Amino acid sequence: MATQVIAHRGASKAEKENTALAFKRAVSMGSDAAELDVRRTADGILVVHHNATLEDDRVISHMQFADLPQDICTLDAALDACQPMWVNVEIKNDPLEPDFDESESIADRTIECLSMRTEGDSRWLISSFRRETIDRCRQLRPTIATAWLTVGVLPQDALGIVVGLANDGHRALHPWVNLLSRELIDLCHQHGLEVNTWTCDDPVRMAELLEWGIDGLCTNQPDIALKVIDQR
Structure with a gap:
């Protein structure tokens, strides 16, 4: 498969990140995929937002969906805006954040949402920095691909991590560029295992990664990545 251009939180250089406008702009630019972040409100609605808090420090998981700013999408609305791209759904579940869910019920809800849609499981790739979260997703719905997000992998740990991910049925590793x-x-x-890297906006680095055989470039500027690919 050709290297995939994944719009990081949509075309987030051109539009406000993680909004319907950003996802639609990514579609118009010709992106292969979009990456987005999933959290949950106090009334159980899955929403798309990177941080656990709003700009005024209110915690999303403590708020009702109706009280959120209007440009915050539900997961379903965001997935609609992403059509026809495939979507990397990152589940935010960090033990250091106020909405941490040790029970992994946010994984359950995300799988439920994706499974109820009509596009088919091949349109989704679920990722998370928390290994337990993607393991739970694999357990619930093995037909939906999963990937582990990481800042970096130490050389002495690489083989064990890669073999472990592959043996557990995960599709990809998502390391920091x-x-x-x-x-x-x-x-x-x-x-x-596939390798999709985040977040690369430097055309020179993009070209280098293409030479190395990268599977996916997650970028705030998908139009730039597409130009780099076209120029090869």
Whole structure:
């Protein structure tokens, strides 16, 4: 498969991130996919927002959906705005944040939402920094692909991590672009894992990663990534 251009929180350089406008702009630019962040309100609505809090420090998980700013989408509305792109759904479930859910019920709700849609499971890729979250998603719905997000992988830990992800049925590793090496990409490919990196807006780095065989470029500027790919 050709390298996929994944619009990070939509076309977030051109529009406000994680909004319907950003996702629709990503579609118009020709992006292959969009990445978005999922959290949950006090009344159980899945919404798309990166931070656990609003700009005024109110905690989203303590608020009713009706009280949120109007440009915050439900997950369903965001997925509608992303059509026909495939979507990387990042579940936010950090133990250091106020909405942490040790029970992984947010994974249950996300799987329920995706499973009820008509597009088919191949349109979704669920990711999270919390390994338990993607493991739960695999348990509930193995036909939906999953990926582990990480800032970086130490060389001495790489083999164990990659083999573990592959053996558990996960599809991809999502490492931070600044700590991504060619050796890690090669190792992942040797074990059948894809590599989608975040967040790359530098055309020179994009070109280097393309040479290394990167599977997906998650970027705030999908139009730039598409130009770099076209120029190869």
